[in-house]
Amino acid sequence: MPNIQRQGMPHVVTSACVDHKYQDCVAVCPVDAFRESENYLVIDPDECIDCAACVSECPVDAIYADADIPDEEEGWIDRNEEESPELDVATGESPVLADN
Ligand code: SF4
Numbered sequence: 099m100p101n102i103q104r105q106g107m108p109h110v111v112t113s114a115c116v117d118h119k120y121q122d123c124v125a126v127c128p129v130d131a132f133r134e135s136e137n138y139l140v141i142d143p144d145e146c147i148d149c150a151a152c153v154s155e156c157p158v159d160a161i162y163a164d165a166d167i168p169d170e171e172e173g174w175i176d177r178n179e180e181e182s183p184e185l186d187v188a189t190g191e192s193p194v195l196a197d198n
Contacts, residue, residue: 107164108143109152110178112171114160115139117195123152123161124190133185137195140174142182 108131111123115138123139124132131145132152141152141161153161162168164175 108146108148108178109141109150109161110143110164110167110171110175111139111141112160112162112167112174114158115156118158118160118197119192119195120157121188121190121192121194122155122157124188126151126155130187132188133182134188134192135181135185139188140178140181140185143179144182 111132117137119134119138121132121139128149128151129145129147131141131147132139133142143164148163150163153163162171167175
């Protein structure tokens, strides 16, 4: 197993994902860092290698590097970290919930 050097801080899914769960991000993540709840995704900070590939894939701009997260979304940093261990790895196969 190669020792992958983390380049910065992990990325975080924020409230814009809720009730959408588009999962375009899941398809590009090289390390299966996304975890899936019923109606949104989170990123496991222990898995994320901060490659930023997912950021531009999100149709609702829900993903930020945690250093860049808007003030009103800061609670999602803990939420991603705390919820990830309880959730299954996102496969990208569950349905998109809403298109607007
Ligand atoms: Fe996966 Fe890279 Fe996004 Fe982290 S930044 S969740 S490793 S695609």
